[in-house]
Amino acid sequence: MRVLVLGGAGFIGSNFVRHLVSQGYTVAVYDALTYAGRLENITDLVEGGRVVFQRGDLCDEELLGDFVKRFEPELLVNFIAESHVDKSINEPSRFIRTNIVCHHILLEILRRLDKPLLHVSTDEVYGDLPEGVYADELYPLNPSSPYSASKAGFDLMLKAYGRTYGLKYLVVRPSNNYGPRQHPEKLIPRTVIRLVLGLKATIYGDGSQVRDWLYVEDNCRAIELVMKKGSAGSIYNICAGEYATVKDVVSKVALLMGREPSEWVVHVRGRPGEDRRYAMKCERIRELGWRPLVSLEEGLARTIDWYKSNEWWWRPLVDEYVLRDEPWVARR
Ligand code: NAD
Numbered sequence: 276m277r278v279l280v281l282g283g284a285g286f287i288g289s290n291f292v293r294h295l296v297s298q299g300y301t302v303a304v305y306d307a308l309t310y311a312g313r314l315e316n317i318t319d320l321v322e323g324g325r326v327v328f329q330r331g332d333l334c335d336e337e338l339l340g341d342f343v344k345r346f347e348p349e350l351l352v353n354f355i356a357e358s359h360v361d362k363s364i365n366e367p368s369r370f371i372r373t374n375i376v377c378h379h380i381l382l383e384i385l386r387r388l389d390k391p392l393l394h395v396s397t398d399e400v401y402g403d404l405p406e407g408v409y410a411d412e413l414y415p416l417n418p419s420s421p422y423s424a425s426k427a428g429f430d431l432m433l434k435a436y437g438r439t440y441g442l443k444y445l446v447v448r449p450s451n452n453y454g455p456r457q458h459p460e461k462l463i464p465r466t467v468i469r470l471v472l473g474l475k476a477t478i479y480g481d482g483s484q485v486r487d488w489l490y491v492e493d494n495c496r497a498i499e500l501v502m503k504k505g506s507a508g509s510i511y512n513i514c515a516g517e518y519a520t521v522k523d524v525v526s527k528v529a530l531l532m533g534r535e536p537s538e539w540v541v542h543v544r545g546r547p548g549e550d551r552r553y554a555m556k557c558e559r560i561r562e563l564g565w566r567p568l569v570s571l572e573e574g575l576a577r578t579i580d581w582y583k584s585n586e587w588w589w590r591p592l593v594d595e596y597v598l599r600d601e602p603w604v605a606r607r
Contacts, residue, residue: 277301278502279346281333281381282354283326284308286457287395287449287491289316291354294495296325303327303346305339311358315588316456333377340384350502352393353381359460360399360422364546367421374425375432382436391443393502396430398450398487398512399423403550411556412448412510419550430510437508445505447498449513450555453574454491455581459589460596462521463575466528467582468589468597470539476529477600480545482522485552487514490574493567497560504563512555515567527572531579543601 278295282288283304295302304321306312308330320326327346331338333355343351355377357363357370385392401410402417416431418424436442453463466476497513505511519527526536569577582589589597 276350277303277346277348279303279305279343279348279351280354281305281351282312282356284312284314284316284328285354285358286311286316286461287452287494288354289313289456290454290491291352291495291498292317292320292326294492294499296320298499303329303342303348305329305331305333305342306355307332311458313456333373334380336380336384339381340388343384343388343390348390350391350393351385352395352498352502353378354395356395356426357422359458360420361460361546363420363422363425364548370421370425374422375428378429379432382432382442386436386440386442391445391507392433393445393447393498393505394429394433395498396446396448396510397423397426398448398514398553398555399550400427400430400448401553401555404552404554406552409554409556410512412512412559419548443507445501445507446510447501447513448510448555449494449497450487450489450515450553452489452491452494454578455585456588457491457578458596459592463524463528463578464582464589465597466525467532467579468593470529470532470534471583471586472593472597474598476525476540477543478522478525478540479543479549482520482525482542483551484521484549485518485554486521486524487553487555488517488519488524488571488574489513489515489567490569490577493569496568497565500563500565501560509559511560511563512557513560513565514555514557515571516557517567517571518554519571524571524575528575528579531575
């Protein structure tokens with residue numbers, strides 16, 4: 276099967292590309308290589324002729340349209356996004372541009388060329404959930420940040436294009452991913468790198484925010500399964516059932532790295548509008564036969580090992596993304 280992966284140089288996208296190649300798919304990647312996308316994530320595959328790469332902006336209708344016509348994918352899988360909640364607090368317009376305006380251009384290309392899309396949404400579209408409530412795929416969208424609102428906005432537009440124009444689509448809504456090649460701006464890599472550098476790990480607010488933690492390879496297997504067995508026009512939540520607070524996860528990382536949390540973890544100001552709890556029902560993906568294979572403990576250990584062995588990968592990003600204690604506060 277020929278698959279075009281949009282955003283395949285980013286964190287989940289590059290892990291997904293690696294997964295597809297290992298399963299024998301013919302793969303192409305289209306990615307603008309913004310600050311978050313790194314060709315290093317897939318260079319070996321591109322240079323080895325296993326993946327065709329085209330650098331380009333999702334808003335470039337002509338370039339992307341021509342690339343789709345040339346590669347002739349049977350399916351497009353879309354990981355492109357401005358993906359960092361911290362950034363969306365200070366620069367919401369970037370999120371509206373990429374996650375809504377450029378995504379609308381993508382819909383027009385798909386409509387014109389009659390190609391199906393598997394779109395990667397997020398659990399954040401369901402917003403803050405009260406204790407004891409788990410969102411299934413029909414739960415109302417109730418986003419809190421400019422990031423999650425932009426993701427929810429596109430989910431609705433995609434549904435409308437399915438209904439109005441017959442566009443073929445699938446949607447997945449994964450929980451918090453972690454693993455190799457995640458940008459150092461995100462919680463777990465930031466924590467590991469700060470501890471490697473001898474800096475204290477930081478937690479936003481009291482750290483009692485509850486999340487489900489999904490190892491990226493488990494997510495990639497789930498997305499491939501939806502590609503193969505998902506029923507058209509459906510949404511699939513993907514969660515590991517590994518619920519833990521931010522504080523617990525940061526403490527676990529510290530302990531796995533031989534650092535006493537009471538000494539090595541500090542609290543900084545919380546982000547405005549931050550959701551307290553995300554939680555989903557994931558029966559639908561389990562009915563397709565998927566189970567997470569990597570426990571939180573094991574996934575964290577693997578992630579720590581990867582960052583320790585790949586300092587070349589994160590070192591150039593340290594000054595900008597790791598050293599500040601409260602990165603979501605706008606620089607003056
Ligand atoms: P990422 O930020 O690591 O990667 C995004 C990729 O999109 C990068 O390669 C970047 O270069 C590319 N990109 C951004 N703007 C572009 C544009 N205008 N044109 C072309 N390419 C552009 O993100 P990620 O963490 O890998 O997330 C991938 C997808 O999964 C996103 O849609 C995100 O919303 C969703 N998601 C992420 C998580 C998570 O925990 N990371 C959880 C649930 C859902």
